Amino acid sequence: MKLTVWTYEGPPHVGAMRVATAMRGLHYVLHAPQGDTYADLLFTMIERRDHRPPVTYTTFEGRDLGADTAGIFRDTCRAAYERFVPQAMIVGASCTAELIQDDPGGLAETMGLPIPVIPLELPSYQRKENFGTDETFFQIVKALAKPMPRSTEVSVNLLGPLALGFRHRDDIEEIKHLLAQMGISVNVVAPFGATPEHIARLGAAHANILMYPEHAEAAARHLERVCDQPYTKTVPIGVGATHDFVNELARICGVEPKIETTRLRQPWWSKSVDSTYLTGKRVFLFGDATHVQAAARIARDEMGFDVVGLGCYNREFARPIRTLAKEFGLEALISDDYLSVEQAIEEAAPEMILGTQMERHIGKRLGIPCAVISAPVHVQDFPARYSPQMGWEGANVIFDTWIHPLVMGLEEHLLTMFREDFEFHDDAGASHHGGKAVAPSAPTPKFQERAQDTSSDVMVWLACAEKELKKIPFFVRGKAKRNTEKFAAERGMSEISVDTLYEAKAHYAR
Amino acid sequence: MNTPAPIKAQSCAHSPVLKERGQREVFCGLTGIIWLHRKMQDAFFLVVGSRTCAHLLQSAAGVMIFAEPRFGTAILEETDLAGMADANDELDREVARLLSRRPDIKQLFLVGSCPSEVIKLDLARAAERLTTAHAPHVRVLNYSGSGIETTFTQGEDACLAAMVPVLKESQARELVLIGALPDVVEDQAITLLSEMGIGPIRVLPSSRAEGAPEIGENTVFACLQPFLGETTAALERRGARRITAPFPFGEEGTTLWLRAIAEEFGVDDATFARVTDAPRVRARTAIDNASAALRGKSVFFMPDSQLEIPLARFLTRECGMEAVEIGAPYIHRGLVGPDLALIPEGPRISEGQDVDVQLDRVRTARPDLTVCGLGLANPLEAEGLSTKWAIELVFTPVHFYEQAGDLAGLFSRPLRRRAILEQGAAR
Numbered sequence: 001m002k003l004t005v006w007t008y009e010g011p012p013h014v015g016a017m018r019v020a021t022a023m024r025g026l027h028y029v030l031h032a033p034q035g036d037t038y039a040d041l042l043f044t045m046i047e048r049r050d051h052r053p054p055v056t057y058t059t060f061e062g063r064d065l066g067a068d069t070a071g072i073f074r075d076t077c078r079a080a081y082e083r084f085v086p087q088a089m090i091v092g093a094s095c096t097a098e099l100i101q102d103d104p105g106g107l108a109e110t111m112g113l114p115i116p117v118i119p120l121e122l123p124s125y126q127r128k129e130n131f132g133t134d135e136t137f138f139q140i141v142k143a144l145a146k147p148m149p150r151s152t153e154v155s156v157n158l159l160g161p162l163a164l165g166f167r168h169r170d171d172i173e174e175i176k177h178l179l180a181q182m183g184i185s186v187n188v189v190a191p192f193g194a195t196p197e198h199i200a201r202l203g204a205a206h207a208n209i210l211m212y213p214e215h216a217e218a219a220a221r222h223l224e225r226v227c228d229q230p231y232t233k234t235v236p237i238g239v240g241a242t243h244d245f246v247n248e249l250a251r252i253c254g255v256e257p258k259i260e261t262t263r264l265r266q267p268w269w270s271k272s273v274d275s276t277y278l279t280g281k282r283v284f285l286f287g288d289a290t291h292v293q294a295a296a297r298i299a300r301d302e303m304g305f306d307v308v309g310l311g312c313y314n315r316e317f318a319r320p321i322r323t324l325a326k327e328f329g330l331e332a333l334i335s336d337d338y339l340s341v342e343q344a345i346e347e348a349a350p351e352m353i354l355g356t357q358m359e360r361h362i363g364k365r366l367g368i369p370c371a372v373i374s375a376p377v378h379v380q381d382f383p384a385r386y387s388p389q390m391g392w393e394g395a396n397v398i399f400d401t402w403i404h405p406l407v408m409g410l411e412e413h414l415l416t417m418f419r420e421d422f423e424f425h426d427d428a429g430a431s432h433h434g435g436k437a438v439a440p441s442a443p444t445p446k447f448q449e450r451a452q453d454t455s456s457d458v459m460v461w462l463a464c465a466e467k468e469l470k471k472i473p474f475f476v477r478g479k480a481k482r483n484t485e486k487f488a489a490e491r492g493m494s495e496i497s498v499d500t501l502y503e504a505k506a507h508y509a510r
Numbered sequence: 511m512n513t514p515a516p517i518k519a520q521s522c523a524h525s526p527v528l529k530e531r532g533q534r535e536v537f538c539g540l541t542g543i544i545w546l547h548r549k550m551q552d553a554f555f556l557v558v559g560s561r562t563c564a565h566l567l568q569s570a571a572g573v574m575i576f577a578e579p580r581f582g583t584a585i586l587e588e589t590d591l592a593g594m595a596d597a598n599d600e601l602d603r604e605v606a607r608l609l610s611r612r613p614d615i616k617q618l619f620l621v622g623s624c625p626s627e628v629i630k631l632d633l634a635r636a637a638e639r640l641t642t643a644h645a646p647h648v649r650v651l652n653y654s655g656s657g658i659e660t661t662f663t664q665g666e667d668a669c670l671a672a673m674v675p676v677l678k679e680s681q682a683r684e685l686v687l688i689g690a691l692p693d694v695v696e697d698q699a700i701t702l703l704s705e706m707g708i709g710p711i712r713v714l715p716s717s718r719a720e721g722a723p724e725i726g727e728n729t730v731f732a733c734l735q736p737f738l739g740e741t742t743a744a745l746e747r748r749g750a751r752r753i754t755a756p757f758p759f760g761e762e763g764t765t766l767w768l769r770a771i772a773e774e775f776g777v778d779d780a781t782f783a784r785v786t787d788a789p790r791v792r793a794r795t796a797i798d799n800a801s802a803a804l805r806g807k808s809v810f811f812m813p814d815s816q817l818e819i820p821l822a823r824f825l826t827r828e829c830g831m832e833a834v835e836i837g838a839p840y841i842h843r844g845l846v847g848p849d850l851a852l853i854p855e856g857p858r859i860s861e862g863q864d865v866d867v868q869l870d871r872v873r874t875a876r877p878d879l880t881v882c883g884l885g886l887a888n889p890l891e892a893e894g895l896s897t898k899w900a901i902e903l904v905f906t907p908v909h910f911y912e913q914a915g916d917l918a919g920l921f922s923r924p925l926r927r928r929a930i931l932e933q934g935a936a937r
Contacts, residue, residue: 001584001600003556003608010565033624035538035657038566040885050892052885056866059534062658065628076533083866095560096624096658099591124560125588 006338006358008313008376012122013094014039015132019140019215020090021053022162025195026140027086028055029077031069031097031104046379047164056080058097070102074111077104081113088144088196089113090136092120116196118143128336130214130288130314133162137191138218144196147227148203154253155185157205159220159231160212161192166291166375167389168192171211174391178236178246182258191215203227207252211235211390213290214314237294239266239302239395264392266399270302278304278403282479284350285310286333286341286359287374289317291389293324295354295373298398300328309348311335313356342366349478352406357381369405373398459485465496483508520855527841532864535883536814536839537901538657539665540621541570545905546669547580549690552616552718555581556608557655558601558633559623570901580615582608586625597631598639605640609648616647616719619669622654649676649719661839663737663815663904666690670714673722674744677714680724685771686712686750688741689734692907693717699734699758699910702768705785706777714741725750732771734758734909736849737816739842756848759817760824760914761793763849789911796915797828803922803929805830807878810871813837813863814883814900819846821881821903821917823853829918833857834875837868879925896924 013030020028021043030036037057043049058076060069077091091104105119118139122132137160158175161168172189179186187205188198202208202223208231210220220231230252236245243259250257269275283305285292289312299305311333312321318334325332333344342362345353353363353370357378363370372381373389388394461469472480480501487504488496540563543555557563564583584604590597601620609615618640620633633652640650653672655665670688685708687699700711712723714731723729727749733742736757746752755770756763765786772782809831811818818838825831835858843850850859860868865886872880872895880890880897887897898921908917 001558001586001590001597001604003582003604004561004564004585005579005582006568007561007564009561010569011561013562014565033538033657034534034536034661035540035566035624036562037533037535037885038537038541038570040535041883042569044886044888045884048888050888052889057533059532060658062627062656065658079532095562096628099625099628123588124562125586125591128561 004337008336008338008356008358009129010039011095011124012127012129012132012135013092013120013124014042015129015134016090016092016120016122016136017043017053017055018129018133018163018165019136019191020055021049021164022191023054023194023196025087025197026054027080027084027089028053029073029080029089029091029104029108030055030057030094031073031092031102032057032059032094033096034059034061036094036096043163046377047382048379049163053163054084054086056084060097065100069097069100070107073102073104073107077108077111077113081115086115086196088116088118088140090118090120090140092122093124095124098124116143128314130316133215134218137162137216138222140191140196140199141202141219142222144199145202145223145227146200148201150206151185151187151204153185154183154255155187155205156249156253157187157202157208157223157229158189158192159208159210160214160216161189162212162215163192164375164377165192165212165215166373166377166381167387167394168212170386170388171390171394173386174388174393175209175211175236177393178242178391181260182246182250182253182255184249184253184255203229205229207231207249209249214288214317235290235294236390237291237394238298238398239264239392240297241294242391242395261392264395266302266392266395269396269399270304275304275403278406281305281352281406282308282348282350283352283354284308284345284348284359285373286312286345286353286355288312288314288356289321291374292321294389296324296328298395299354302395303399303402305352308350309333309344311341311344313341338362349482351476351479352402354402371402371405459488459496460494461496462498465498465501468498468501480505521851522836522853522855522857522859523847523851525855525857525859528858528860530860530862530864530867532862532867534661534839534863535812535865535885536863537570537662537883538566538624539655539660539662539668540566540623540657541662542655542665542669543567543581543621544570546666546690546715550617550715550717551580552614553580553619553715554608554612554615554617555619555621556605557581557583557621557623558626558631559583559586559621560625561585563623563625580612586629591629597629598636601631601636602640602643605644605650609644616649618644618648618650619672620650620652621665621669622652622656622659624656624658627654627656627658651676661816663735663817664740664839666735667738667740670738671740671744673715674725674741674748677722677748678724680726681728682724682726683728683730684710684712684723685775686714686723686725686729686731686745687734688714688731688738688745690715691734691909695907695909695913698912702785702789702910703771706768706772706775706781708771708775708777730774732767733845735817736820736842736846739845742845754848756823756852757817757820757846758909759820759917760828761790761797761911762828762852763820763824764793764910764914765790766848786911793911793914797918800915800918800922801829803925804879804918806832807925808832808834808875809921810834810875810877810880811836811838812865812868812872812880812882812886812900813839813860814881815904816840816842816846817900817903818881819853820849822857823849824917825921826853826857828914829921831879831921834877835860835868835871837861837863839863879921881921896928898924 043053091108108117210231223229234245236242246257313336322332353359354373360370484504637650637652651672653668716722725748729750732753755767758764758767822833822836837860841861887899907913
């Protein structure tokens with residue numbers, strides 16, 4: 001038993017719903033009690049979908065439990081088939097139905113429906129949402145995709161985009177642009193927009209593009225084994241990764257790597273002098289493994305940030321994230337415990353968080369700007385405009401998205417110069433985020449608390465040093481405080497004076 | 511303009527009820543925690559359930575409430591399912607940890623879920639054990655918010671019903687109001703009644719444990735919400751007596767609700783008029799303004815919060831709408847009977863749900879407005895039907911005179927918006 005306040009991932013059957021909802025012509029019959037239908041609103045509200053998820057719930061009640069819940073499942077299954085006439089069905093149980101052990105897969109098999117019925121085994125008490133997406137898509141592919149003659153032209157499948165994904169809709173378009181430049185055609189995109197008939201044609205492609213390992217790695221491995229299709233290992237998020245991706249794909253497909261970057265602005269935007277202030281910004285990365293991996297490379301190599309912490313919530317990818325962290329000289333945070341993520345961020349005191357909607361709230365509470373790079377998603381992560389993460393346009397979008405939460409370069413200098421101006425001061429925050437100029441206040445309670453915390457740690461800030469510290473702009477104050485304390489501790493000092501503060505500053509100057 | 515329509519010889523009280531069983535597009539009772547944990551400021555709600563329960567609580571309100579929530583889920587894992595002794599030990603450990611982290615908690619609710627009920631985890635016994643362990647500082651109660659036992663607002667009912675047996679005994683003749691309303695609305699109700707000379711007035715649930723009402727044979731109570739059947743029964747078992755009335759939605763409902771209480775306490779007509787005349791006029795004016803877009807329009811209620819029957823009474827009698835179907839998760843005639851009796855015969859009354867079949871009826875009727883859950887609203891809008899999502903009716907102050915116009919406004923806004931966009935597109 002584990003006490004949970006907020007979760008990064010839902011149960012695995014929600015993962016199955018994300019696959020089913022992304023597809024067409026597929027129906028999901030879910031053995032579940034009343035109330036599990038809440039999951040529909042994730043799709044209709046967050047993603048603004050204009051149709052209900054293709055899911056029929058058995059909705060059993062307490063009084064059915066002693067009676068014939070298996071019968072309810074069979075009736076529901078038949079009614080769903082007759083009403084929706086899908087090309088294929090997936091059947092499974094939610095957490096409660098798993099306990100009553102009706103075996104939906106076995107029941108559906110005996111019904112003799114004239115379509116493929118694919119049973120799902122998703123252990124709700126061990127696994128989570130991303131396992132559900134990956135396993136469901138794998139089972140569908142395993143059941144429907146068979147080896148077949150290759151298309152005459154060089155073609156690939158795009159694997160992994162699904163419902164409630166972070167910018168999946170636009171990433172597909174961006175990948176299609178890259179492929180078009182290389183003369184590679186798209187055989188099937190799946191699950192997004194695919195029908196079971198499309199899945200059956202997967203084998204005609206020459207290779208697979210594994211867009212999101214979280215959702216399609218098992219399927220890609222299966223297709224490699226069964227249909228002899230290699231798949232790409234690079235996820236093209238960021239300029240460097242997109243170059244690598246194009247080269248990898250060209251090699252796999254035996255074509256020339258054609259790169260056409262007229263729309264790519266990110267490198268110049270990053271080189272231009274206005275971006276100098278981004279140098280060495282301390283960032284903390286957290287999200288799903290794929291997006292964190294990509295973001296780490298962009299942050300360090302393309303934005304010039306300093307990555308001070310990174311981690312992911314999906315344990316399945318702990319190993320590559322640990323390796324990545326080591327490369328950055330860090331210890332990876334592998335956790336789905338919201339409170340421990342918050343604690344890690346607070347301790348690292350970054351100048352910006354690149355995280356999920358959960359970290360956005362952590363950032364709000366700690367007063368640290370945050371840009372969202374990964375699911376879990378929120379209604380704001382489904383913008384009306386074209387806004388991919390992958391490819392050249394994705395790199396442009398990421399540049400804009402990441403610098404938007406920050407105080408702009410010249411403004412940062414002005415804040416440093418005139419930090420006690422009555423309307424243009426630290427507490428007013430970044431001026432392009434709207435008029436919230438408040439009178440300069442005493443340090444926030446949070447800060448006072450921390451100041452007291454340190455004194456209990458035998459480190460005493462003399463009044464004049466504390467006053468000087470408060471003159472440092474809010475977005476670097478945390479770092480200055482930590483560095484000074486570390487500097488003092490290393491020298492066995494127990495008091496911090498103004499001199500200590502500036503000696504530390506000189507010591508850590510870059 | 512909105513003088514209540516005269517009651518026809520036949521009302522919906524005698525209409526046949528279409529009972530349906532099938533897929534239900536409704537929340538389970540856990541959802542009530544979203545508002546109960548804000549209302550009861552020294553209570554913590556610990557759901558004993560699965561990852562699905564935690565995910566529901568996070569998603570139900572459509573947004574995450576990131577102020578440190580006073581609720582959480584003890585997620586059952588594979589090891590807990592293996593043996594019962596295990597699960598109880600684990601629960602004790604998690605509760606001890608929680609209470610040491612949150613010393614401000616005075617009431618802890620162990621909330622049963624579908625999985626905890628299927629594995630027959632005895633939360634009543636656990637609550638007794640934990641009450642003894644953490645006495646006198648914390649009282650531990652339990653109730654079920656599971657989908658197999660409760661629908662949406664029934665969770666609040668189950669929670670309040672669980673509190674009734676431990677309320678202190680009192681022989682005082684006191685009025686107790688039942689139901690968790692936003693503070694602003696609760697205060698208005700108390701002010702109106704106090705001005706009539708009625709008092710003291712207690713409320714269940716109170717915002718803090720020490721303010722809990724005391725109950726006995728001289729207690730009279732009035733429900734603020736139409737879904738409090740179990741709580742009503744529990745109070746009656748303690749000897750308390752319920753005042754029967756329509757629910758305080760709109761000018762008419764509020765007046766009838768207040769009048770029933772006034773009669774119980776012997777308030778004279780002059781006093782009643784002095785207190786209610788001005789707000790009644792204000793409420794009527796506000797409804798007139800807000801309901802212009804609703805007059806003559808048809809409305810279809812999908813089952814959701816059990817507010818459907820009182821709200822249909824408000825929309826048909828005070829806003830000039832015509833109800834096509836009034837669907838409710840279940841119908842407690844003892845509670846909603848007075849509202850049902852005010853609705854003229856005509857609309858189909860349905861109980862339970864078979865959602866695809868009901869959607870077929872919506873598509874046939876093509877009502878001007880469909881009141882439904884969040885899972886159905888956008889799909890119906892995409893079919894060209896205007897919708898009002900029902901959960902907003904539970905999360906917004908809508909009771910009593912001063913909110914009557916706002917209540918009408920909640921229904922008219924989708925219609926006004928559609929009209930604006932259509933005009934704009936035609937320009």
